[in-house]
């Protein structure tokens with residue numbers, strides 16, 4: 001890539017879920033690479049705190065569970081170049097025993113990550129630059145299922161296949177997904193150390209990633225204008241083992 005192509009200067013990057021964790025790191029890296037950044041999530045206090053940490057960014061509230069909120073958000077922000085969707089709630093029942101599956105909670109687990117992402121694509125596509133990109137977020141459980149977490153596997157798979165379908169449907173806008181392994185955000189840091197170690201010990205790179213390492217995947221997918229319909233694992237080699 002040329003030096004100009006490696007830059008996000010004069011690009012407008014929207015990060016939904018950008019107030020913490022992976023999303024905040026994406027926003028920070030995009031800004032470092034010259035982009036004008038819009039950070040968004042559902043709690044105004046989180047948006048304000050994130051903008052304080054990233055002073056040149058602007059912040060807006062969006063609730064991916066509420067289509068009116070999504071529609072209003074995109075009307076307010078106007079034209080942009082790249083959209084990264086890293087929003088996710090941790091309400092999904094990850095470890096459901098087969099006898100006590102709560103179908104209402106199971107459906108709800110797709111509300112932000114899958115249906116919310118689709119709502120953002122629906123309303124965002126009206127004002128995205130045709131040369132721009134959308135990057136969704138799946139997760140390693142899509143490829144390496146573990147006992148008692150079939151919904152997380154299903155949700156990640158649905159998001160990745162949505163990215164592939166949208167890449168055809170929305171071209172020339174590019175649509176990809178990042179598939180994170182263990183990324184050391186505030187949430188994963190709450191995991192008991194032995195559980196975290198059990199996840200990462202078998203990896204070729206036996207540790208969790210920093211949010212900045214994950215963010216580099218998103219920014220790569222924004223920058224490379226010939227990549228679409230792909231899933232980029234940032235997982236320490238987790239797909240290999």
Ligand SMILES: NC(=O)c1ccc[n+]([C@@H]2O[C@H](COP(=O)([O-])OP(=O)(O)OC[C@H]3O[C@@H](n4cnc5c(N)ncnc54)[C@H](OP(=O)(O)O)[C@@H]3O)[C@@H](O)[C@H]2O)c1
Nearest residue numbers: 017019020021022041042043046064087088139182183185
């Ligand atoms: N961290 C990992 O190891 C890992 C691994 C695999 C996959 N992932 C996936 O990557 C995504 C980000 O993970 P993370 O660790 O960065 O999580 P995080 O720090 O908890 O960030 C989640 C973000 O989503 C926002 N959000 C939650 N509900 C929302 C809603 N209804 N509308 C809009 N925004 C909403 C949150 O802000 P508000 O509360 O203000 O809305 C927050 O900014 C998640 O989908 C997760 O499943 C993470």
